[in-house]
Amino acid sequence: MKVLVPVKRVVDANVKVRVKADNTSVDTANLKMALNPFCEIAVEEAVRLKEAGSATEVVVVSIGNKAVQEQLRTALALGADRAIHIDTEEELAPVSIAKLLKAVQEKEQAQLVLFGKQSIDGDNNQTGQMFAALTDMPQATFASAIKVEGNSIQVAREIDGGMQTLSLPLPAVVTADLRLNEPRYASLPNIMKAKRKPLDVLTVADLGVTLKAHQTVVKVTPPAERKAGIMVASVAELVEKLKNEAKVI
Template sequence: MKILVPVKRVIDYNVKPRVKPDQSGVDLANVKMSMNPFCEIAVEEAIRIKEKGGAEEIVVVSVGPQQAQETIRTALAMGADRGIHIVTDETVEALGVAKLLKAVVGEENPDLVILGKQAIDDDANQTGQMLAALLDWPQGTFASELAIDGTSIKVTREIDGGLQTLGMDLPAIVTTDLRLNEPRYASLPNIMKAKRKPIDAKTPADYGVDIAPRLSVVKVTEPPKREAGIKVESVAQLVDKLKNEAGVI
């Protein structure tokens, strides 16, 4: 079985994003970038499936500028086998990424596509669902547990009422939630090996995909600063403020 894992290069989750002075977007100059945390979980799950003998090859794919190769190398150091880099300096929306991934799936013929449920930069939570629709494949979103049995897969996902288990035939799309696993750290020997693993460079034009944006950013602003809290002397005073000032009870 072959597993395809899309990964995205985003601002590191420990870094506080800054808005550009002209409010046209987020300032990425001299900002630490890393792999999207949900993508790390997807890579880890694919590696665990391979370690159990459930897969022969893991292919990672990333859409982005030249620096996105670093993100692919991180996945290769974790244990992926090879990478595909679709090079573009343009901002690619979720639909454009899904169309590119559909083209990659057509070339690679994977049995399973595992990707993060969302990216922490735009929080779109759309790519996996759009890819499933374009491919007409079954999908299991927000997976907190994954089990493969031959040509079928079971996805356990958290819902408001508890847990829901979905059974699907392969090929299928799975998007990962935070509780699926804890990604491993790449060891130094694996980091050195990753430098020799192949990465195929492509462009959107190679796949004949139009990635022109369909949305335009009007303005990006910082969120309002939170007001300082207050201390109350008693429960009665707390209830009074919640009822008469906040109006929540």
């Protein structure tokens, strides 16, 4: 079974981002970049499936400029077998990303496509679902456990009422949630080996996909500064402020 794992380059979760002075986008100059945490969980799960004998090959794919190869090499160091870089300078909407990934899937014919449930920059939580719709593949989102059984896959997912278990025929699409696993650290020998693993570079034209603008960013602004809290002397004073100042009771 081949597993395809789309991954994304994002600003490191521990870095405080800044908005550009012209309010057009986030300023990523000189910021530490990283593999999206949910994508890292997806890579880890794919590698575990291979270690368990359920998968034979793990392929990672990312879309962006040449810088994304750093995160692809990270995924290779974590245990993926080879990588695909779709080279573009454009900032793409989720539907465009899904279309490009569909073209990759048509070439790779993976039995399982394993996404992180969302990226920590856009927080859209859309690409996996759009990809499943475009490819007409069954999907299970927010996976917290995965088990391959023959030509099907069982996925436990968290819902508002508790846990739901789905059985999907392969090929299928799964998006990984936070509690699916704890990603490993890449060892130095594996980091060195990753430099020699195959990394193919494709363009949008190579995939035969025509893209168009689906959205326009009007303005990007930082969130409003939170005001300092105040100390109250008694419960009665707290209730009075909640009722007359905050007007929440």
